[in-house]
Amino acid sequence: MSRLRKLLFGVDSNMNLNKNLFVPGSLVIIPTYNEKENIERIIRKVFSLDLACDILIIEDSSPDGTGAIVKSLIAEFPERLFIEERKEKLGLGTAYIHGFKWALKMGYQFIFEMDADFSHNPDDLPRLYDAAKNRGGDLVIGSRYITGVNVVNWPMGRVLMSYGASVYVRFITRMKVMDTTAGFICYTRKVLETIDLNKVRFTGYAFQIEMKYTAWKLGFNIVEVPIIFTDRTVGESKMSKGIFKEAVLGVISLRWRSLFRRPKPVSG
Numbered sequence: 425m426s427r428l429r430k431l432l433f434g435v436d437s438n439m440n441l442n443k444n445l446f447v448p449g450s451l452v453i454i455p456t457y458n459e460k461e462n463i464e465r466i467i468r469k470v471f472s473l474d475l476a477c478d479i480l481i482i483e484d485s486s487p488d489g490t491g492a493i494v495k496s497l498i499a500e501f502p503e504r505l506f507i508e509e510r511k512e513k514l515g516l517g518t519a520y521i522h523g524f525k526w527a528l529k530m531g532y533q534f535i536f537e538m539d540a541d542f543s544h545n546p547d548d549l550p551r552l553y554d555a556a557k558n559r560g561g562d563l564v565i566g567s568r569y570i571t572g573v574n575v576v577n578w579p580m581g582r583v584l585m586s587y588g589a590s591v592y593v594r595f596i597t598r599m600k601v602m603d604t605t606a607g608f609i610c611y612t613r614k615v616l617e618t619i620d621l622n623k624v625r626f627t628g629y630a631f632q633i634e635m636k637y638t639a640w641k642l643g644f645n646i647v648e649v650p651i652i653f654t655d656r657t658v659g660e661s662k663m664s665k666g667i668f669k670e671a672v673l674g675v676i677s678l679r680w681r682s683l684f685r686r687p688k689p690v691s692g
């Protein structure tokens with residue numbers, strides 16, 4: 425972390441006075457659990473892009489040594505690479521909430537979600553950024569389904585399950601988003617400042633639906649940018665039947681609650 429950012433954000437608790445003096449731009453949040461095969465490559469790839477961004481790794485005590493690899497790279501990228509370590513595997517949603525709060529505290533304006541396994545192509549990050557910066561997107565989705573079905577290396581059963589889930593979510597919620605379960609996202613700061621992150625309920629793929637649905641109900645503009653999703657070639661998938669079940673049942677819960685109570689912006 426730069427000396428200036430430490431001065432303004434790391435040790436001074438008077439955040440409101442100092443944050444206007446130094447405004448970091450973009451942050452890519454990457455949750456990790458057992459990603460030793462991918463983590464160094466994804467970090468180096470992101471930093472090679474023509475996009476000024478930092479990376480925050482949310483590391484859930486991977487037994488394979490992922491955290492140690494990240495720490496070794498911090499010496500090479502001391503002002504751009506950061507790690508937040510948690511004591512156990514606590515779920516995708518809680519990892520991102522942890523990262524969002526960190527990003528807001530540090531003053532970032534554009535906050536990305538991305539997987540560590542190259543299923544999300546880092547080359548698409550500048551396109552998501554452009555849609556947020558220049559095309560009015562408050563929440564920008566790297567979408568597998570906005571121009572057909574753009575998925576590589578998935579078995580047909582999983583393609584049908586994923587695409588069918590998005591159809592199901594649209595039907596239940598009436599949300600006009602083609603890829604409702606997508607995890608390749610760019611949030612503008614104002615979205616994450618407005619959503620009450622302490623009230624986000626879900627931790628698996630339903631988390632991705634809940635964040636989009638809440639932003640949509642709050643009136644934010646959601647833009648979908650077409651991407652090609654390529655399933656991981658190394659490492660182990662984190663998808664499970666339990667995660668999928670949470671998404672299916674969670675959508676009904678989201679819709680039911682919204683009939684009686686609209687989401688409220690977080691009180692400042």
